[in-house]
Amino acid sequence: MKTRITLIIAALLIGFNVSYAQQDEECVANLQVFSDLAKQKRYDEAYEPWMLVRNKCPKFNSAIYIYGERILKHKEKSAEGQDLLTLLKDHIALLNKGMEFYPKKYPVGGTKSEITQIKYDNKALFNMDDKALYNEFDAAYKEDLKSFVNPKALYTYFSLAVDLYDAGAKTSDDAQKMFDKFDDVSEKVEIEVSAYQDKLNKLVAKEEAGETLSKKDGQRKRSYESYLKNYDLIESGMNKKIGDRANCEVLIPIYQKDFEGNKDNPVWLQRAMNKMYAKGCKDDPMFVKIVEQKNAIEPNADTAFYLYLLTGEQKYFDQTVQLETDPIKKAKLYKKIARDFKDKGSYGKARQYYQEALKLNPSDRKPHLSIAAMYAKSANRCGDTNFNKRAVFWLAAQEARKGGGSGKNYEAKAPTRAEIFNSGMAGKTIKIGCWIGRSVKVPTL
Structure with missing residues (x-):
């Protein structure tokens, strides 16, 4: 019996890497039992x-705990x-003990x-209520970001921050607090996205070099992609949630009121100019004022880009590219430059910078979707x-698939099988x- 227990303990040492000195034999045996059952998803047993x-x-x-x-x-x-409430409270108690031990x-x-x-x-x-829940989240966020x-x-x-704003008096101070929380969480998401993209890019580089990923690396790749997908959903969800609460009519008066008190605060200036740009307020004099002030006390790639938009001067465009050295941030900046060229209808330039973004951050495939959209929009004038003209939609579909899309919406606008047959273009x-x-x-029939 003693020999058998010793063998069990030895096996557990290998499987769980825990010191078992003088532990209860019943715990040793039952640990093995429940872990084996849980691995088989036999949770009731x-x-x-x-x-x-x-x-x-x-x-x-x-x-x-796991x-x-x-x-x-x-x-x-x-x-x-x-x-259910009893189980949930027990779940919380379990997490608290996990945090303790x-x-x-x-x-x-x-x-x-x-x-x-x-x-x-x-x-x-x-x-x-929402206030109590928000306060708990806020305490966790501040204690261990x-x-x-x-x-x-x-x-x-x-x-919850938006819901509390909607339920309150909606003063400009309340709005600023909501915008601050938007910026706080957005910046946190950006940090996490950059970290996962950096990890994923290393695995993508291995695959592009012809290396077959190990099983462990394959699991990591799927995990990173899953997290990035979820963070992408957060960003779109947050922008949808804040909606018109952060339009130019709301933002500009707030920034006008708070500018003097924050003109030496680079974080406030950075957030203000980024939000005004994102919400299409760049033609307002307040945007110019904020950008120039930020450039005066702490110039960076963003201020250079915004100054380029405002002045059209090549020197600011060159600074934009030179000032950013982090590859993930530079890729994001290239996407911003590309989007501006796209909005102006300069599709060739836009594609150039989307491709630069892809080189720096290949795990972010969204530029392919933007390129696909530009191809589709240009079908009539490029055929x-x-x-x-309709064949351009095959090209758009190919690009969309590179970006993780299905391409079906573009393929539906391409020539049909009957049209391919009648044209005699199959396979050409x-x-x-x-x-x-x-x-x-052209697809073969």
């Missing part, structure tokens, strides 16, 4: 041995009313925001016959003229 270890040896192993969350989430799916695996910001998200998702059961990274929690935190290559300067192969 895992519950009893898990609870035994959890209650008897709460510091025994982090698996108690698998415990899965077990409780499984039980929560089929529970209602008071039963395993702080590296359960950091404060991430764990407390997860706890508050549970309460938000079930606020009727917890009988909590670094680990407050969950996309859903970040969005909920910002969403010399009706068939060739068509050269597209004007700024596009690309060739596209």
